[in-house]
Amino acid sequence: MKRLLILVSIFSVFACSDKASEPETLTIIDNTAEVEAFYRDNPDFFKFKSIDDLPEGLNWIDGSDLPEVGSPEAQKGGTETVRLADFPRTLRTVGPDSNGSFRPWILDDTTMAMAHRHPDTLAYFPGLALRWAVDESSKSVFVELDPKATWSDGVPITADDYVFIFWFFRTKYITAPWYNNWYESQYTGITKYGDHVIAISIPELKPDTDSKVLELRPLPRHFYREVGEDFLERYQWRFAPTTAAYILKPEDLNKGRSVRLTRDPNWWAKDKKHWRYRFNLDNINLVVIRDTPKVFEAFKRGDIDQFGLNLAEYWYDKLPDTDPAVAGGYIEKKWFYNVRPRPPYGLWINSNQPYLNDQNVRLGIQHATHWQLVIDQFFRGDAARLNTANDGYGPYSHPTLTARPFDIEQALAYFKAAGFTERGSDGILQKPDGTRLAFTLSSGYEALKDILTILKEEAAKAGLEFRVEVLDATAGWKKVQEKQHDIHFSAFGYSLELYPRFWETFHSDNAYDKAFLGDGEVNPDRKPKTQTNNLELVAIPEMDSLINRYRAASDAESMIDLSHRMNELHFDYGSFVPGFKTGFFRLGHWRWIRYPENFSYKHAAGATQFFVHWFDETRKAETESARQTGNTFPPEVTIYDQYRAL
Amino acid sequence: MIALNPQTRKKLARFKKIKLGYVSFLILGTMIALLAVAELFVNSRALVVQYEGNLYFPTYADYYPGTAFGGDYSYETNYRALQARFQTEDQGNWVIMPIVPFNAYENDATGGIMRPEPPNADRGHYLGTDTTSRDILARLVYGTRTALLFAFAFMVSVYIIGIVIGCAMGYFGGVFDLFFQRLIEIWSNIPFLYMVIIVFSVIPAEASIPVRIMLLLSVMVLFSWTSMTYYMRTETYKEKSRDYIAAARVIGAGTPRIIFKHILPNVLSTLVTFMPFTVVSAIAAITALDFLGFGLPVPTPSLGELLKQGTANLRTAPWIVTAAFGTLVLILTLVTFIGEAIRESFDPKQFTLYR
Structure with missing residues (x-):
C-alpha cells in the first residue's frame, strides 16, 4: 500500500509539472486592503507619524568614514562560471525549499540591508540607509533612508517597503513558522516618519541593538501585492525586484541546468562608497554540476574559474603546489585565516534516548571519540579541536574549557559506572543482561563520512559501537529535526554575530512540549518537541533561568559572564562532543580572476562572499595563449596568516 | 556417489x-x-600466536584483549604490533600473520596522514590503500x-x-x-x-x-x-x-x-x-x-x-x-x-x- 502511495505521489508530481507549463490562469489578488487592515488592527506596532514628530537630540551615525570594501583597481566586465550543486527549487527567498544553496546569490550575499558590518572592523557602513541613531530610552533605532535608492525595476525604495515586512513575515501565507515567530517576538514596533525615515523598536536593549534593525532588508511592496493563499505557487518562479547589483532575467533561467545573473548597469549604488568596487563581473553563470570531482576537473580545464580547496585532499594532493598549472602560475592558491564564530562540528547526543539519558554514558562517549586522530590524520593538522559549541565569539566564548580528550580508561570507567561492565565476544561493552553499548551515529554530510568510520574504529577500542548511517543532507537534517537520532554529526552555520544564541539550542522550551511540572519536577509524560534546534534535548531548569537572564541582559559584562556559565553547564551535561573547527578558508583560482591586495577580510566567511574579485580580460588572453605555447608565470601560492589565531 | x-x-x-x-x-x-x-588470508587477526607455551588461534575465535598477551590495553589485540614486540623481546613467543595482515576497516596511515597510497609490498598493502588509508586488497x-x-x-x-x-x-x-x-x-x-x-x-x-x-x-x-x-x-x-x-x-x-x-x-x-x-x-x-x-x-x-x-x-x-x-x-x-x-x-x- 505504501508503495502504491509513493507511486501515486510520483505521478502527481509529474502531473503538477505538466500543469505548470500551461498558461497562468491565476485569480487576481490585491492584498492592499488586508495589509492596511492589519496595520490598523495593530496600532501599537505600526505607527504613522510625520517627519516633524521626529525626536530631537538623536545621535546620528553614518559610517561613511569606514574604509572601502574592494579594490580601486577592480575592473568591470567578464563572465564567471560557478558551480551549483543542485538547481534551485524556487526563486522565493522565504517558505519551503527556499533556504538552499542558491539563496545567497539572490539574497544573503547580494542584496542590500540598511547597513552592513564592515568585514574588517565590524562597524556599520551604510547600505540603503543614509544615517541611523540608536535611542536607548525608547529601545529604538532611527534610520534615515537614502532617497536615491531604487529597486531594480526603478521603483524608489521608501519607508512603506520596510513597514510591509512586518506584515509579510508574520502572515501564515508564507508557510515559514520561524519567520513568523522571529518577527513577532524580536520586534515591538515600527514607526514611519514620512517616506524616508523609520524607527524600529526591539524588546530589550543589547550590546548590538543596532544590528537587529540595520540588517533588515526591505521587500518590494509593489511586487508582493498579490501575496495570498497561493503565495507559494504564485511566487515560485518569479524573480523579485532587488536591491542587488545582479538581476535574473526570465530567459536566463534554464530549468534544471543553469541560472545566469546579469549585472544591472543602472544599479542605484554603483557609484556609492563601499559598494562601487564590488560586484565587478558582468555575468555570473551558475551551472548545475552535482559531482564534486567533476567540478574539479572542469576547474582544472579552466571552464570553472575558482574552486574551494578547504579539504586537505584537494589542497595537498589533487592540486599540490607542484601541479603544472600551479607551478606554471596559471592557477593561484590562497589560504586565508579568518576570525568569526566557528560552526560547531561535533556529535550531538540525543539525551532523551535510552542509555544516552545517562550522564555517565554521555561522558564515556566524550572520552571514546578520537577527534584528535581525525584532526591530525584526516585534516592533516590544519583543523583544531573545538572546545565548546560556541567557539569564536571573542570574550563570549569560554576562555578555559577544553574538550575532553580521547582516553580509553576514563571512557571505560564512565561506562562501568553506567552499568556496562563486561566486554562481549566482539569487544563491545555490555550489561550483565546482555544490553550492548551501541548507538546509531548518523550524519547528513556525505563528504565527511570518512570521519564517522574513523570514529567508529577508535570507539570500538573503548567498547563502544557506533552504527554509522550516512544520509543525504535533507534526510539527515529531517532526522534531527524530528529528534529521531541517537547521535548525529552535524554543525550549525553561524552568521556573524557578536554573541552566541542559547535559547534555540539549550532551552527546555525547545526540547519538550512541557518539560517540567509546576513545581519544577520533571514531567514524566513530556514529548520531545520537533522542528527546533535543541538537538540534544537539553532541559535543565538552571539553564533555562540563565538563558532568560541572558536574553534580558543588556550589558556586555553580564552577558559574557552568563555565556560562560551556560557553557560550563553544557560542558558538565556532556551531550555535545566538540569536534573540530577550521580557522581559515582556502581557494584556488585561475590567474585571470583577481583579488584585492589583502585578498579577503578578517571576518569573511569565504573569498567570494563580498564579490570583491574581478575578471581581467588581458590576463585571460595572456593565460590562454601561454597555455598553448607552454609559457609560464611565477607561481602564486599565498598564505595570509595575519588573522591566524594563536 | x-x-x-x-x-x-x-x-x-x-x-x-x-x-x-x-x-x-x-x-x-x-x-x-x-x-x-578469506579470514585466513586477509585479516588483522593472527593465524597462530604462541605465547608463554600456549597456542592461540584468534582467526575465528572471540576477541583476545591486549592483556591476554601481556599488553596493557583491554581492547582487541593489535597483532601486527604484537608480532613486532615479540620479535624485539625475543622470549620464544611468536605470531604468524596472514599474507595480508589488515582487515577491511582499519586505517593504517603511513606518516600519520590518511590518504591513498600506492601499492607497497613491504607494508603489506599489495594493492595500495584507499582515501582513508584502508587496505584495498x-x-x-x-x-x-x-x-x-x-x-x-x-x-x-x-x-x-x-x-x-x-x-x-x-x-x-x-x-x-x-x-x-x-x-x-x-x-x-x-x-x-x-x-x-x-x-x-x-x-x-x-x-x-x-x-x-x-x-x-x-x-x-x-x-x-x-x-x-x-x-x-x-x-x-x-x-x-x-x-x-x-x-x-x-x-x-x-x-x-x-x-x-x-x-x-x-x-x-x-x-x-x-x-x-x-x-x-x-x-x-x-x-x-x-x-x-x-x-x-x-x-x-x-x-x-x-x-x-x-x-x-x-x-x-x-x-x-x-x-x-x-x-x-x-x-x-x-x-x-x-x-x-x-x-x-x-x-x-x-x-x-x-x-
Whole structure:
C-alpha cells in the first residue's frame, strides 16, 4: 500500500509539472486592503507619524568614514562560471525549499540591508540607509533612508517597503513558522516618519541593538501585492525586484541546468562608497554540476574559474603546489585565516534516548571519540579541536574549557559506572543482561563520512559501537529535526554575530512540549518537541533561568559572564562532543580572476562572499595563449596568516 | 556417489570439452573456495600466536584483549604490533600473520596522514590503500565475497519464485494464467532501481548490517522475479501437451508431482543457461547501487564503493579504480564464459563457436 502511495505521489508530481507549463490562469489578488487592515488592527506596532514628530537630540551615525570594501583597481566586465550543486527549487527567498544553496546569490550575499558590518572592523557602513541613531530610552533605532535608492525595476525604495515586512513575515501565507515567530517576538514596533525615515523598536536593549534593525532588508511592496493563499505557487518562479547589483532575467533561467545573473548597469549604488568596487563581473553563470570531482576537473580545464580547496585532499594532493598549472602560475592558491564564530562540528547526543539519558554514558562517549586522530590524520593538522559549541565569539566564548580528550580508561570507567561492565565476544561493552553499548551515529554530510568510520574504529577500542548511517543532507537534517537520532554529526552555520544564541539550542522550551511540572519536577509524560534546534534535548531548569537572564541582559559584562556559565553547564551535561573547527578558508583560482591586495577580510566567511574579485580580460588572453605555447608565470601560492589565531 | 542420468553426464562431458568455460569455472570455483575462508588470508587477526607455551588461534575465535598477551590495553589485540614486540623481546613467543595482515576497516596511515597510497609490498598493502588509508586488497576481497554471496542468494530466490509461478501459470493456464500475466506486466513496469532507492531511504537506522543486506536482497528479488516466469510458462505449456504428461496424469499423478518430477527436469536446461547471466546482472546491480550510495551501509566494503572512490580520485590514486574495475571485469568475464559454455553444452543443437 505504501508503495502504491509513493507511486501515486510520483505521478502527481509529474502531473503538477505538466500543469505548470500551461498558461497562468491565476485569480487576481490585491492584498492592499488586508495589509492596511492589519496595520490598523495593530496600532501599537505600526505607527504613522510625520517627519516633524521626529525626536530631537538623536545621535546620528553614518559610517561613511569606514574604509572601502574592494579594490580601486577592480575592473568591470567578464563572465564567471560557478558551480551549483543542485538547481534551485524556487526563486522565493522565504517558505519551503527556499533556504538552499542558491539563496545567497539572490539574497544573503547580494542584496542590500540598511547597513552592513564592515568585514574588517565590524562597524556599520551604510547600505540603503543614509544615517541611523540608536535611542536607548525608547529601545529604538532611527534610520534615515537614502532617497536615491531604487529597486531594480526603478521603483524608489521608501519607508512603506520596510513597514510591509512586518506584515509579510508574520502572515501564515508564507508557510515559514520561524519567520513568523522571529518577527513577532524580536520586534515591538515600527514607526514611519514620512517616506524616508523609520524607527524600529526591539524588546530589550543589547550590546548590538543596532544590528537587529540595520540588517533588515526591505521587500518590494509593489511586487508582493498579490501575496495570498497561493503565495507559494504564485511566487515560485518569479524573480523579485532587488536591491542587488545582479538581476535574473526570465530567459536566463534554464530549468534544471543553469541560472545566469546579469549585472544591472543602472544599479542605484554603483557609484556609492563601499559598494562601487564590488560586484565587478558582468555575468555570473551558475551551472548545475552535482559531482564534486567533476567540478574539479572542469576547474582544472579552466571552464570553472575558482574552486574551494578547504579539504586537505584537494589542497595537498589533487592540486599540490607542484601541479603544472600551479607551478606554471596559471592557477593561484590562497589560504586565508579568518576570525568569526566557528560552526560547531561535533556529535550531538540525543539525551532523551535510552542509555544516552545517562550522564555517565554521555561522558564515556566524550572520552571514546578520537577527534584528535581525525584532526591530525584526516585534516592533516590544519583543523583544531573545538572546545565548546560556541567557539569564536571573542570574550563570549569560554576562555578555559577544553574538550575532553580521547582516553580509553576514563571512557571505560564512565561506562562501568553506567552499568556496562563486561566486554562481549566482539569487544563491545555490555550489561550483565546482555544490553550492548551501541548507538546509531548518523550524519547528513556525505563528504565527511570518512570521519564517522574513523570514529567508529577508535570507539570500538573503548567498547563502544557506533552504527554509522550516512544520509543525504535533507534526510539527515529531517532526522534531527524530528529528534529521531541517537547521535548525529552535524554543525550549525553561524552568521556573524557578536554573541552566541542559547535559547534555540539549550532551552527546555525547545526540547519538550512541557518539560517540567509546576513545581519544577520533571514531567514524566513530556514529548520531545520537533522542528527546533535543541538537538540534544537539553532541559535543565538552571539553564533555562540563565538563558532568560541572558536574553534580558543588556550589558556586555553580564552577558559574557552568563555565556560562560551556560557553557560550563553544557560542558558538565556532556551531550555535545566538540569536534573540530577550521580557522581559515582556502581557494584556488585561475590567474585571470583577481583579488584585492589583502585578498579577503578578517571576518569573511569565504573569498567570494563580498564579490570583491574581478575578471581581467588581458590576463585571460595572456593565460590562454601561454597555455598553448607552454609559457609560464611565477607561481602564486599565498598564505595570509595575519588573522591566524594563536 | 550420486548416479547421474546419462544425458546429464553427456552434457557435463560436453561442458568440460569447452575449454574456455571449463577453465573459467575452475578459476571461479577456486576463488569462491578461497573467499569462503578469506579470514585466513586477509585479516588483522593472527593465524597462530604462541605465547608463554600456549597456542592461540584468534582467526575465528572471540576477541583476545591486549592483556591476554601481556599488553596493557583491554581492547582487541593489535597483532601486527604484537608480532613486532615479540620479535624485539625475543622470549620464544611468536605470531604468524596472514599474507595480508589488515582487515577491511582499519586505517593504517603511513606518516600519520590518511590518504591513498600506492601499492607497497613491504607494508603489506599489495594493492595500495584507499582515501582513508584502508587496505584495498582487504576491502576488495570482502567486498567481492559479499557481492558473490549476494548474487547467488539473489539467483536462488528469483528462480524459486520464477519457477513456481511460471510453471503454475503454464500448467494451470486459463484465468490463473491470464491474471498473473497481467499482474506481471504491471509489476515488471515498475522501475526497479528507483523502487530500491525509495525503499532503502525509509529503512530504519537501527537495522543491523546483515538485516539491511537481507532487506536489499528481498527488495531486489521482489522486482526481478518476473522475467523468469515468461520462460518457465512457455516451456511448461510446451511440455504439458506432450504424451508423457498425459500418461502420468492417467496413472494418477498429482499436480505437484507432475510439475516438479516430470516437467521441471525437462525444462531445466532453459533455466541453467540463464543462471550465469542472472548472477552477472545481480553483481552489476549491487555494484551500481553501492556506487550510487544506496547499497550496503557505510563502512561495509564493496566493489561499488571502491569504484566510486576510484573515479573521484582518478588522477591522484589510479590504483583504486584499477583494482576495483579489474576485479569486476575478471568476475563478470569468468561468469559470462561459464554461462556461454553451459548454454552451449545444454543446447540440443550441436553447433558451437566456443570450443
